Amino acid sequence: MPETLLSVENLSTVFALRGRSLFSKSVELKAVSDVSFNLDEGETLGIVGESGCGKSTLGRSILRLIEPTGGRIVWQGRNLAELSNGEMRKARRDLSIIFQDPVASLDPRMNVGQIIAEPLKVAEPSLGRRDRRRRVETVMEEVGLAPEMINRYPHEFSGGQAQRIGIARAIVTEPKLIVCDEPVSALDVSIQAQIVNLLKALKERMGLTLIFISHDLSVVRLVSDRILVLYLGRIVEIGPRREVFQNPGHPYTKALLSAAPIPDPAIARSREKTALKGDPPSPINPPSGCAFRTRCPIARDVCAEELPPLAEVGAAHRAACLFSQEVRSEPALQG
Amino acid sequence: MVTPDTSPLLALSDYTIRFATPDGTVKAVSGLDLTVARGETVAVVGESGSGKSQTFNGVFGLLAGNAETGGQALFEGRDLLTLKPSQLDAVRGDDMAMVFQDPMTALNPAMKIKHQLSETLTVHKGLKRRAAEAEALNMLKKVGIPEAERRIEQYPHELSGGMRQRIVIAMALLCRPKLIVADEPTTALDVTIQAQILDLFRDLTADAGTALVLITHDLGVVAGIADKVVVMYAGRIVEEAPVDALFAKPAMPYTAALIRSIPRVDRDAEAVEPIGGRPPDLVNPPAGCPFHPRCHFAEDKCRQERPLLEAVGPGRRAACWFPYVDAGVTHHQTEPASA
Numbered sequence: 001m002p003e004t005l006l007s008v009e010n011l012s013t014v015f016a017l018r019g020r021s022l023f024s025k026s027v028e029l030k031a032v033s034d035v036s037f038n039l040d041e042g043e044t045l046g047i048v049g050e051s052g053c054g055k056s057t058l059g060r061s062i063l064r065l066i067e068p069t070g071g072r073i074v075w076q077g078r079n080l081a082e083l084s085n086g087e088m089r090k091a092r093r094d095l096s097i098i099f100q101d102p103v104a105s106l107d108p109r110m111n112v113g114q115i116i117a118e119p120l121k122v123a124e125p126s127l128g129r130r131d132r133r134r135r136v137e138t139v140m141e142e143v144g145l146a147p148e149m150i151n152r153y154p155h156e157f158s159g160g161q162a163q164r165i166g167i168a169r170a171i172v173t174e175p176k177l178i179v180c181d182e183p184v185s186a187l188d189v190s191i192q193a194q195i196v197n198l199l200k201a202l203k204e205r206m207g208l209t210l211i212f213i214s215h216d217l218s219v220v221r222l223v224s225d226r227i228l229v230l231y232l233g234r235i236v237e238i239g240p241r242r243e244v245f246q247n248p249g250h251p252y253t254k255a256l257l258s259a260a261p262i263p264d265p266a267i268a269r270s271r272e273k274t275a276l277k278g279d280p281p282s283p284i285n286p287p288s289g290c291a292f293r294t295r296c297p298i299a300r301d302v303c304a305e306e307l308p309p310l311a312e313v314g315a316a317h318r319a320a321c322l323f324s325q326e327v328r329s330e331p332a333l334q335g
Numbered sequence: 336m337v338t339p340d341t342s343p344l345l346a347l348s349d350y351t352i353r354f355a356t357p358d359g360t361v362k363a364v365s366g367l368d369l370t371v372a373r374g375e376t377v378a379v380v381g382e383s384g385s386g387k388s389q390t391f392n393g394v395f396g397l398l399a400g401n402a403e404t405g406g407q408a409l410f411e412g413r414d415l416l417t418l419k420p421s422q423l424d425a426v427r428g429d430d431m432a433m434v435f436q437d438p439m440t441a442l443n444p445a446m447k448i449k450h451q452l453s454e455t456l457t458v459h460k461g462l463k464r465r466a467a468e469a470e471a472l473n474m475l476k477k478v479g480i481p482e483a484e485r486r487i488e489q490y491p492h493e494l495s496g497g498m499r500q501r502i503v504i505a506m507a508l509l510c511r512p513k514l515i516v517a518d519e520p521t522t523a524l525d526v527t528i529q530a531q532i533l534d535l536f537r538d539l540t541a542d543a544g545t546a547l548v549l550i551t552h553d554l555g556v557v558a559g560i561a562d563k564v565v566v567m568y569a570g571r572i573v574e575e576a577p578v579d580a581l582f583a584k585p586a587m588p589y590t591a592a593l594i595r596s597i598p599r600v601d602r603d604a605e606a607v608e609p610i611g612g613r614p615p616d617l618v619n620p621p622a623g624c625p626f627h628p629r630c631h632f633a634e635d636k637c638r639q640e641r642p643l644l645e646a647v648g649p650g651r652r653a654a655c656w657f658p659y660v661d662a663g664v665t666h667h668q669t670e671p672a673s674a
Contacts (some may be wrong), residue, residue: 265578278481
């Protein structure tokens with residue numbers, strides 16, 4: 001049995017937004033509501049959902065880059081949410097993040113060596129200059145960057161290489177968990193494959209646990225062991241990769257799958273038009289009951305009345321839909 | 336039934352774009368021959384820097400000041416490259432329209448949707464304001480904007496990304512153009528919105544017989560919508576084929592590699608095969624075939640002589656010394672030993 005590395009319990013992150021006028025009350029935006037899941041050591045959890053569903057906020061709240069407003073983040077027996085700043089700083093060497101926009105996430109005035117060494121200075125301040133440089137060169141080689149590039153600046157790199165720098169920075173402290181926040185979304189498809197394969201190889205070699213956030217379901221299917229689907233800040237489905245992709249229990253998951261492009265002309269043409277109309281509703285004023293009901297092809301009156309519980313639909317597979325059996329009666333994807 | 340006009344709508348021949356830069360001349364597009372038939376949907380696919388966007392920026396007269404164009408770009412027989420700016424203005428917007436990746440850059444943030452849309456019609460079609468606004472509202476409904484009457488009174492920042500892109504598409508369609516060029520129109524959007532926009536393009540082009548050029552780095556996106564696919568590499572066309580043939584039997588190793596690099600949502604896989612290396616420097620492109628430094632099948636001939644784009648089957652062209660052909664040996668189909 002693999003050990004539980006991280007356990008997220010009823011995590012919520014609420015933002016207070018200013019009202020329209022100076023005297024009106026502030027408005028609450030529930031970006032993440034009541035999210036709970038466990039993460040096993042060595043596993044990759046894919047988090048999917050549309051823009052604004054809270055997937056990035058969730059990833060950052062777990063690392064306390066955004067302060068969560070409720071719930072617990074249990075990491076090695078301690079609740080991260082309660083750690084002091086000093087304790088959190090120490091914990092951070094085990095917790096890392098890779099960002100979407102590789103070029104924007106690198107300081108343009110620092111050279112590659114300085115960028116990659118930065119987390120090391122905080123995590124291991126006693127490390128001498130020479131040792132630090134050796135560590136930086138080692139991780140550069142691990143991510144496929146020539147160590148000779150150590151004195152170059154971010155603008156001299158292409159998007160794919162810049163993302164390699166971001167990955168090198170994320171692994172230099174030898175973390176246990178990395179949150180990958182849309183790490184390949186800004187890259188060309190041909191380069192995406194390089195970065196995905198690099199992440200998978202590093203995961204194997206270093207025994208990493210990954211949270212992989214993406215709106216691209218095909219990339220998520222490629223890298224994840226388990227899938228978590230978010231809609232308006234809540235988990236609507238969570239389960240093993242194969243189960244979620246082949247036999248989803250939530251109509252939203254099914255709709256996401258139906259919208260993902262398939263690089264096969266015959267299959268692509270034969271698919272029905274996407275069932276999902278319009279944009280997600282505003283998280284400031286979410287619909288009553290099931291938040292997905294306003295876009296759901298099978299919604300009934302009862303869906304407006306109660307929040308459906310995240311209920312078991314299969315082995316380690318849960319979905320928050322009153323009609324998940326109906327959803328599961330037809331396969332989601334051919335093949 | 337009207338007699339079909341079989342002359343191409345757009346024909347680029349020996350079309351070339353060069354940029355003068357302090358580092359030397361960038362050969363962005365070289366000797367391109369490309370036609371778009373009336374009502375046809377053509378996907379132009381390539382990596383960043385392949386020249387796919389510049390090709391059509393040039394057609395629309397939107398290149399940077401340091402650009403120099405050569406060859407011909409005939410739209411219904413008129414060479415766009417020799418038109419005066421005022422003549423080009425009349426063609427743009429009226430007969431051909433462009434949709435960009437980022438809808439915010441195409442919309443004026445200080446103008447209500449109503450005014451942006453109706454302006455197109457008052458300028459190009461000479462409509463009165465009232466009539467133009469009514470037509471604009473119709474078009475918004477057609478592109479699937481919910482509550483169009485309310486949305487038309489709003490400003491771009493009040494709309495979501497998907498809705499803004501619909502507005503830009505509505506704007507492009509207003510004058511009933513014969514050609515729409517969409518440059519990565521769904522790259523900035525969620526998959527759900529991407530699917531809606533592609534559905535919309537498919538319906539609109541089928542209804543109005545509009546030709547559509549879709550520029551993208553993601554071959555997977557165009558599988559369900561394109562009639563013909565043109566693959567560009569280092570400023571040149573390296574393969575052109577009907578969409579089914581291209582996916583079934585890519586003739587050129589680069590196309591095959593592009594297809595293999597796409598992860599699939601409908602399959603379990605443990606890895607995808609990336610294309611190693613990087614696209615070439617367009618100031619000093621490599622000798623021979625521009626793809627040879629990244630090609631698993633390159634031989635001496637590929638390093639020395641550049642293959643020309645030649646017919647390799649019905650409706651198919653490829654620039655490769657060893658293309659896949661139906662009767663011949665298919666060495667691109669065999670998986671390379673390692674990446």
